[in-house]
Amino acid sequence: xxxxxxxxxxxxxxxxxxxxxxxxxxxxxxxxxxxxxxxxxxxxxxxxxxxxxxxxxxxxxxxxxxxxxxxxxx
Numbered sequence: 001x002x003x004x005x006x007x008x009x010x011x012x013x014x015x016x017x018x019x020x021x022x023x024x025x026x027x028x029x030x031x032x033x034x035x036x037x038x039x040x041x042x043x044x045x046x047x048x049x050x051x052x053x054x055x056x057x058x059x060x061x062x063x064x065x066x067x068x069x070x071x072x073x074x
Contacts, residue, residue, distance in 0.1 A: 015059040024053060024072055032060075040073050066072055 014029040019042050025034035042050045049072060059065045 015065065016056045017053065017059055017065075017072070018056040019050075019053050026059075029058070038073055045072065 014036075016027045016029055017026055018027065018034075020034050020037050020073045022043065023037050024039055024040045024042060027034045042053055043054070053072070057068060059068060
C-alpha cells in the first residue's frame with residue numbers, strides 16, 4: 001500500500017516549469033495552459049537558466065519545486 005501511495009503522489013505532483021509570455025510559468029503535466037504564471041521575466045535570468053526553462057524542467061516533488069523556486073524566483 002505504501003508503494004502505491006508513493007506512486008500516486010508522484011503522479012499527482014508532476015509539473016513542468018517553463019516559459020509563458022516571457023515569464024516563468026508552472027504547468028500540470030499534460031495541461032495546455034499553465035496553472036500559474038509568475039511575475040518574473042526570464043530575460044532577467046542567466047542564459048543557461050533561460051535555456052533550461054525554455055526546454056521545460058520536469059518537477060516531480062515538492063522539494064524539487066521549492067528548490068527551483070528558490071533558484072529562479074528569488
